[in-house]
Amino acid sequence: MSSNNDLADMQNNMPKKDVVVRVCNDTTCTKKGPESIMRKIKEVFSDVEYCGCLGNCDFGPNVKVNNNIIIQGANQGTIIEEINKAAEKKAPTQEEKMANLDKALDEFDLI
């Protein structure tokens, strides 16, 4: 049976992953305690910095992964798993975004 210290030791000995992570510490997210999330992320990832507002203030604290996916309502208990999942996703291309928009508009009979 492993303890939390064993898990932390394992994480510290694992190679840091090649993922760009930005943690919002602008006005609203700062009130929601991004420091503990930042400490947890730095245990696993090396390219980690604070950043300004990500435009998602109501749902913070927010974390941006690889410059294209925002994890909202981040908490230190799940953030590593969420970042790993986000890092596996690719951002939709502009064409995919437009196709999704067309599909959504069709569903609402707006065009």
Ligand code: FES
């Ligand atoms: S203050 Fe963090 S998203 Fe706006």
